[in-house]
Amino acid sequence: MANFSRHDVRRGLSGLRWPLALTRAGMVAENLWQATWPLVTVVLAVLAVLMLGLQDSVVVEVVWGGAVVGAVAVLAALIYAFVRFRLPTRMAALVRLDETLPGRPIQALMDTQxxxxxxxxxxxxxRAHQARMAERAAAAQAVxxxxxxxxxxxxxxxxxxxLLFGVALIFGSIWRVGSVNTMTPGAGTGLASGPVWEGWAESPRYTGRPTIYLNDIPAGTLDVPAGxxxxxxxxxxxxxxxxxxTVSGRAGEVPPASASExxxxxxxxxxxAINGPGGRTWSVxxxxxxxxxxxILDAPEASALGEMTLPYEASDDYGVEAGEARITLDLDAVDRRHGLAIAPEDRPELTVSLPMPITGDRTDFEEALIEDFSEHPWANLPVSMVLNVLDAAEQQGESAPRTxxxxxxxxxxxxxxxxxxxxxxxxxxxxxxxxVAQILRAVAHRPDDVFRKEVDRLRLSGAxxxxETLARYxxxxxxxxxxxxxxxxLALSLEEGDLADALERLRRAKERLDQAMRDGASPAEIAELMRELRRATEDYMQQLSRQAQQENQNGEQNPQSGDQQNQMQMTxxxxxxxxxxIQELMEQGRMAEAEQALQELQEMLENMRVTQGEGQGNQSAGEQxxxxxxxxxxxxxxxSDQAFRDLQEQFNPNAQAGESQGNEGRNGGQGQGNQHSQGGEGQGEEGDGQEGGEGGEQADGQGQGDGSLADRQQALRDELSRQQGNLPGAGTPEGDAARDALDRAGRAMDGAEEALRQEDFAEAIDNQSQAMEALREGMRALGEAMQQEAQNGQQGQGMSDSDRRAEAQDPLGREPGSNGSVGTEEGLLQGEDVYRRARDLLDEIRRRSGDGERPDVELDYLKRLLDRF
Structure with a gap:
């Protein structure tokens, strides 16, 4: 019979020697594990029980019963192993190896024609068929x-x-296995006559240290926590x-040295020391x-409504359990005039609990005590504060008194x-x-001049x-x-007056408008609610103006009327x-953006200051x-906007081609819609032909390649370095915080520049976002430094720093309008086609993010885009 030569068959199979040997060895291990897993399970369980010393805590009869059960289980597992285990043959290994190859080439090599x-x-x-099968068999890998x-x-x-064996390894001892020998026949007498001892050293629970089994500790030094x-x-x-x-210091009733417990x-x-046979001695x-x-880390800060924030730090080797702040009146520092001239009534010290970290480590932490003491008799009076903390051992630590x-x-x-x-x-x-009653009567002598509402006059008269009646009796x-x-x-009503009512109406109008947008109300309903919001805003502004006039007449300003760096001047x-x-966004159906803008409007209204005129004076270094x-x-x-558009073109090169044709003749293609994309260079707010010309020049510059973006990023980094050298507030915590934030911004700009040169726009956008966030933090810290400097009397007279900063910038980082108004007068998007294009782009991003075959890097970036927009 003519067939593929046996020499060729043997040569084809000889190439499978190592894959076949490894596959057969794996089959041996597989069969052995399948046959012996009951035996391994029983052995591990018995060892775990013995290592944990459970045999020492039960009567000997139970131990013997368990030994019989264990022996029977081991015997049954051995029988099961002998019955189930079979050595795999070479042919079985060939069959398993052949099953992993396409076309069963090994079987084909052993077939005859x-x-x-x-x-x-x-x-x-x-023969050609067997030659092909030999080639396939040569590629076999061990199974x-x-x-x-x-x-x-x-x-x-x-x-x-x-699991039981692992617990026994951690908490038990291998030496406890030998204790079962003492339970054999004839060993009970030895146990009774002993001597045998056991010992444990249990650390206090708050230390987190495990219990020590003294039988495992050799003689020598033994370190244990106190208690x-x-x-x-x-x-x-x-x-x-x-x-x-000699470690307990017991002086009273001490048990005999030979007591069993x-x-x-x-x-x-x-x-x-344990004296006797098998005894041991430790030096503890x-x-x-x-x-x-x-x-206490810093002086307390107060909010506009008098809420105090006091930062502090605490530490302990095992963790702080609790703490409190004790406040006492500093009578020597009180200005003892008028109603304070007489001796004060005895009042207990003011005690408040210190906030503790809910999660995390309490060995070393920083927290802030936030409390409102406005209604306490000692509010706005000199006091002395001491912080006290307690650990689990009831040891106390106190801070230095702070006046x-x-x-x-x-x-x-x-x-x-x-x-x-x-x-x-x-x-x-x-x-x-x-x-007090006489003075209040004098205050209310001419009620028409001092009270805005009749109800306030009546409340004061009744008080x-x-x-007077109670003072008499x-x-x-x-x-x-x-x-x-x-x-x-009564004071709250007089202070807030109509302002609180106007603010409440404003909040109520905003909430109704929010609910209408979420419920999909009709355009007519939304328009009516928008008119209500306008009326409430006008009332609130008028009341703010009246309050500002009263403050100016009193010659005072409110230093606690909010964080001054967040204040703004608005007309x-x-x-x-x-x-x-906002109304335009709602009419266009962009409810999410309208709701966000509405929330920003409310926050601005609640934190704004109304000023009476332009400030005077020269611009300081901080303002510059x-x-x-x-x-x-x-x-x-x-x-960042330009890098984002370049990234869009990178993902979809044809997307911008259609738009470029429709953009011809629009003042260089970038005059309005992409005004901010030019990095703010040479752009104004007028919107005239000159702006279009500048936009056109920059648009031409963008066509030179990605290197232009990287060069502009490098120039911006150099400008930031120059600004860092002229930054005021050196040596103050706020000034140092501003410099640290700008250092982070500089490092992020360097990363963005490198990513732009490598055309990695996704990485560049991430770095640019980090740079912008760090810049905002630096500006906030610089504003705090300027505010602190103004409070120390180093700014001189004229307009406050917060007012001048409000004119120089928009808190949202937008370009100021031509007349000093908040925001730019030019729309960022123009025409209905732009909105359709934005929706199409978002749909395309969602479609691509659901394509699992795309690279992980691209999918991750698309996810970040969806989270952002």
Whole structure:
């Protein structure tokens, strides 16, 4: 019979020697594991029980019963292993290897030609077939063993046994296995006559240290925390083993040295000795538990409504458990005049709990105490504050006393301030009641001049009458507190007055408009709610203006009226323009953007200041630095926008081609819609032909390649370095924070430049976003430094820093309008086609993000785009 030569077959199979050997070895391991897993499970479970010492805590009969069960289980597992285990044959290994190859080439090599062996053509085809099969067989790889036995062990008993063995390795001891020998016949007498001992050293739970099994600790030095509990158990003849120790300091009733059970607590270094056969001696060194530390980090800060924020830090070697702040009146520093001239009533010290980290490590942390003491009698008076913290060992740590003015709410309405002052005098001492009533009567002598509402006059009159009556017949503590609460409520009404009502109407109108947009209300309903919002805004602005006029007449300004770096100057035209923009967004169906703009409008209205005119004076170094950073931020935003468009072209090169044809003749193609994309270079707010010319020149510059973007990014980085050299506030915490933020911005700009040169626009946009965030942080820190400098009297007179910064920048980083208004007068998008194009682009991004075959880098970037927009 003519066939593929046997020499060729042997040569083809000889190339499978190593894959075949490895496959067969894997089959041996697979069969062995499938046959012996019950035996391994039983052995691990028995070892775990013995290593944990469970046999020492039960009666000997239970141990013997368990031994019988274990022996039977081991015997059954051995029988199962002998029955199930089979050595795999070479042919079985060949079959498994052949099953992994296409066309079963190994089987084909071992086949013979059944028909056509006399036909030369048929024989040639057969030999060609076997030659191809030999080539396929040469590419065979060893088949890994299948060690899965889940079907044979559906209850995962092997994992349970492995878990128990792991626990025994951590918390048990291998030496405990030998203790089972003492339970054999004839060994009970030896145990009874002993001597045998066991011991444990249990550290206090708050330390987080494990319990030590003393039988595993050799003689020598033993380090344990203070307060550790030592437990010793002596077995055998009484007196054969004795215990001597000098670590507990016990002076009262001490158990005999030969007592079978001894427990004592380590409070000092010393020695523990177990005397007798098999005894041991340790030199105990106590690990001291240090007392906690606490310190006030900075002076307290007060919000506009008097809420105090006091930063502090605390530390302890094992963690701080709790803390409190104790505040006492600094009577020596009080200006003892008017109602404070008499001796104050005794009041207990003011105690508040310190906030602790809910999660994380309490060994070393920083937190801030936030409390409102505005209604306390000591508000706005000198006090002394001490922080106290406690650890788990009940050790205390105190901070150095800090003298300060206890922050409280300030009142700028003259009548409200007078009411609050008399309330303070009333709480200072009840003997001031008659005097307080007389002063309040003098305040209310001409009610038409001081009260805006009749109800406020009546409330004050009622409080005066009640105070006079109670002062005549005796003023109790409860009456004093009730009168103080009435005066506080009256002062709030006088201070806030119509302003609170106007603000509430504004918030209510905003909430109704938000709900209407979410519910998909009709355009007519939205228009009506928008008109209501305009009316509420006008009322709120008028009330703010009246309040500002009152403050100017009193010659005071509110230093706590909010964070001054977030304050802004806005005119009625600015607000009108912003609401027009919101209404335009709603009419276009862009409800998400309209809702966000509405929220920004409300925040601006609640934090704004209304000024009476333009400030005077020259621009300071801080103001120049703030303006320069604002310009840098706008230019960085423009570069980021351009990089984003280049990234769009990279993903879809044909997307911009159709638009470029329609953009011809639009002032260089970039005059309006892409104004910000030019990095803010040479752009104004006029919107005339000159702007279009500049846009055209920059558009031409963009066509020079990605290197132009990288060069502009490098130039912006150089400009930031120059600005850092001229930054004021050196040496102050706020100034250092501003410099650190600008350093981060510079590093992010360097990364963006490198990414732009490598045409990695996604990485460039991420770095540019980090740079813009760092720039904003730097501007905020610089604003705080300027505010601090102004409060220290180093700014001179004229317009405040916050007012001048408000004119120089928009808090959202946008370019100011031509008339000083907030935001640019030019729209960022023009025409209906642009909105359709934006929606199409977003749909395309969503489609591509759902394509699982795209690279992970591209999918990750598309996800970030969807999260951003």
């Amino acid at each position: 059944a028909i056509g062996d006399q036909d030369a053509a048929s024989t040639a085809v057969w 890994p063993a299948d060690m899965r036995i889940a079907q044979r062990d559906p209850y995962a008993l092997r994992y349970v046994a492995a 550790s509990l030592i437990t010793l158990r002596l077995y055998g003849e009484v007196g054969a083993l004795t215990v001597a120790e 001894q427990d004592f607590t380590v409070i000092q270094s010393g020695e523990i 060194a106590v690990l001291p538990d240090k007392a906690p530390n606490v310190a 300060m003015i206890l922050p409280g709410r300030r009142f700028f309405d003259p009548v409200a301030a007078a009411v609050i002052e008399q309330r303070r005098d009333l709480l200072w001492s009840r003997e001031n009641a008659t005097r 005066i009458t009640r105070m 005796g003023l109790t503590d409860e009456h004093q507190e009730d009168l103080a609460q009435d005066l506080w409520d 009625q035209d600015d607000l009108q323009r912003m609401m027009d923009r 630095a703030m303006e320069g950073l604002s310009e840098t931020l706008r230019e960085q935003q423009g570069l």
